Amino acid sequence: MISTGMFGIDDMLGGGIPEGSRVLYSLEPGVDGQLFMISTLYETLEKGRSCLVIIPHTTVDAFLHDIGQLRGKILPAKENKIVFLDSVDRERIQRCAGKGSAAEREWQVRIKKLCTENKVDVIFGYFDVIYEDFGLEKGLALLSRACCPQESTIILENLNFEGDTLLEAFAARKSFDLILAIKSSFRPLPHFNYFTIMYTSWSTELHRSVPFLVEDGHVVPYIPKIVVTGPPEAGKSRFVANATELAMSVDRTGLGGNVTTVAMDFGRLHWQDFDITLYGTPGQPRFDPMLPVILHNAMGVVLLVDATNHGQLTRARNLYKTITRMHVPIVVAANKKDLPGLMSEEEIRKGIGISKNIPVFLISAQQESDVADVLESLVDSITRFIY
Amino acid sequence: MYFYKTGIPQIDQATGGFDAGTNLLLLAPSLSYTEQLAYALTKPLPGEYAIMLSTNERASEVIDQYKSAGADKHFVGVIDTITKCSTPSVSDTERFMFVTNPTDLTGIGIKFSHMVEMIFDGTFSGKESGLFPPPIRFCVNSVSTLLMYRKLEVLYQFLHVMTAKVKKVEGFGIYILNSEAFDDKTVSLIKQLMTIVIEVKVERSDNYFRVMGIRGVNADWHKFTINKGQVVLAL
Ligand SMILES: Nc1nc2c(ncn2[C@@H]2O[C@H](COP(=O)(O)OP(=O)(O)OP(=O)(O)O)[C@@H](O)[C@H]2O)c(=O)[nH]1
Numbered sequence A: 001m002i003s004t005g006m007f008g009i010d011d012m013l014g015g016g017i018p019e020g021s022r023v024l025y026s027l028e029p030g031v032d033g034q035l036f037m038i039s040t041l042y043e044t045l046e047k048g049r050s051c052l053v054i055i056p057h058t059t060v061d062a063f064l065h066d067i068g069q070l071r072g073k074i075l076p077a078k079e080n081k082i083v084f085l086d087s088v089d090r091e092r093i094q095r096c097a098g099k100g101s102a103a104e105r106e107w108q109v110r111i112k113k114l115c116t117e118n119k120v121d122v123i124f125g126y127f128d129v130i131y132e133d134f135g136l137e138k139g140l141a142l143l144s145r146a147c148c149p150q151e152s153t154i155i156l157e158n159l160n161f162e163g164d165t166l167l168e169a170f171a172a173r174k175s176f177d178l179i180l181a182i183k184s185s186f187r188p189l190p191h192f193n194y195f196t197i198m199y200t201s202w203s204t205e206l207h208r209s210v211p212f213l214v215e216d217g218h219v220v221p222y223i224p225k226i227v228v229t230g231p232p233e234a235g236k237s238r239f240v241a242n243a244t245e246l247a248m249s250v251d252r253t254g255l256g257g258n259v260t261t262v263a264m265d266f267g268r269l270h271w272q273d274f275d276i277t278l279y280g281t282p283g284q285p286r287f288d289p290m291l292p293v294i295l296h297n298a299m300g301v302v303l304l305v306d307a308t309n310h311g312q313l314t315r316a317r318n319l320y321k322t323i324t325r326m327h328v329p330i331v332v333a334a335n336k337k338d339l340p341g342l343m344s345e346e347e348i349r350k351g352i353g354i355s356k357n358i359p360v361f362l363i364s365a366q367q368e369s370d371v372a373d374v375l376e377s378l379v380d381s382i383t384r385f386i387y
Numbered sequence B: 001m002y003f004y005k006t007g008i009p010q011i012d013q014a015t016g017g018f019d020a021g022t023n024l025l026l027l028a029p030s031l032s033y034t035e036q037l038a039y040a041l042t043k044p045l046p047g048e049y050a051i052m053l054s055t056n057e058r059a060s061e062v063i064d065q066y067k068s069a070g071a072d073k074h075f076v077g078v079i080d081t082i083t084k085c086s087t088p089s090v091s092d093t094e095r096f097m098f099v100t101n102p103t104d105l106t107g108i109g110i111k112f113s114h115m116v117e118m119i120f121d122g123t124f125s126g127k128e129s130g131l132f133p134p135p136i137r138f139c140v141n142s143v144s145t146l147l148m149y150r151k152l153e154v155l156y157q158f159l160h161v162m163t164a165k166v167k168k169v170e171g172f173g174i175y176i177l178n179s180e181a182f183d184d185k186t187v188s189l190i191k192q193l194m195t196i197v198i199e200v201k202v203e204r205s206d207n208y209f210r211v212m213g214i215r216g217v218n219a220d221w222h223k224f225t226i227n228k229g230q231v232v233l234a235l
């Protein structure tokens, strides 16, 4: 296996990139995604493998400086098994052989020669200039096993102007073993970056999207905010407390001695390589003006209801309507399964008007494993959600 | 909506300036006042920012030009596609970013996003304007040079993305194209991406411009000069 060099992503892929694969990191214009390829390059070199890097858009010196800056760590070319074909080579080839099939042959010869002389294991190529020079088919052929050594792994980055259409065509034609699309969106946050595993040749289960941050030269997957909401006394504060390593609630004890949340519950947890912040809303309707504030920018919502309390369903229904308008993944958890007088799932679904594709879990917020199941399901839908 | 003042009375009086989200093609022959006109139209007024994608001048030269047009350099960012080729070790700062050459559209796109992000989150310059969204004037000097490095189809797609971003952030974009160096197909394709076209012509060493695409402003030719970053109309 070749590691992507990125935290969490190898796990998502089932261990990494199988050797001999062809990988595409597809960048939407403007998205801060150059570290995907660079992370894999650094990791591969650190493992002592031999690499050919094809950079027709820049020079070796400028490239080394750029990636050193991005990664926060200089890559000493001399101490690593790394060879290049760069913009200077491209100009030379164009000068002697133009842009047609003579140039294509010249590229082939040079790639083959560098690969054999240096026993190259992994080829990294920036594809969009090659694509422009030779067209899609010939460009792809140039960076395929037809030209590169049989056992080599080929990893391409492409600036994709053609959107998902191109990627779907690649997937349909099995041009790559792994297609990772890196995109940005203004929703739910401004400048929100995420990547989507669009296709893998080794599994159909993997299609998922994950938001990421770039921190200290590394790609960090994250799911920043999940909100737990629901009617009063449903068990939201208990849920947040039992889900997180560090939890806090801003509560007040009423005259009758019952505790209710007046601001919010807050907790942090680390889950499957994701950093998650969990917020619980107050349940009392008098705090409704706070809901939009707490729900703002949430990436997923747990609607928690008391499965023994039929009288709360109308309130839950209204909350459900509010959160469906946010267009983010939702899970419903029916709490207090340990108590008698539980409503059936049907009753709850009908009472709230829950759509078929949203799961309903019967849980007790007092049991950590139940809480974990709900979060696992929600995190899973968040990563599969098409933004 | 925000209006980008032009300093040209005919436009500012008729419409209040260019609407936020306007993309403008500046179509001009060589040896004209085009660049000065572009600097005059994209220099940041108080409260505004400017980003120049420069394929012809180094960042320091761009800043000098803006300064002599009367702009505050703290509100100007440059994406320089020249310097890094000869000085590979030059590093990005908030306001100066570098790519090796105009071929690197990936790099250009990312640097542009970074600058816009920093302007939005207030880390671009110490001084803050307080307007939101922050008004940004963006200039590509020049599309002609970009076309020497990338094919028309690719550059069209790239400009499609850039013009859409300018709209999204409610900015104002100017794109300079040499009217003599390209065929009609190229010019008309690029025009499709634009809201407004300003054409420049030179007759007996006098410069004229006309504006097409603004409602309420006729397309008459105006003789003009540029003085200290200000468009001056000759009568
Ligand atoms: N039996 C049982 N009681 C529960 C369970 N979960 C929560 N409770 C109890 O239900 C009551 C309300 O729980 P909270 O977590 O404070 O509920 P809340 O939704 O935060 O309430 P508000 O903040 O007032 O809206 C408390 O007395 C909890 O101990 C459960 O699974 N089983």
Ligand SMILES: [Mg+2]
Pocket: A236, A237, A238, A260, A261, A265, A280, A281, A282, A283
């Ligand atoms: Mg509570």
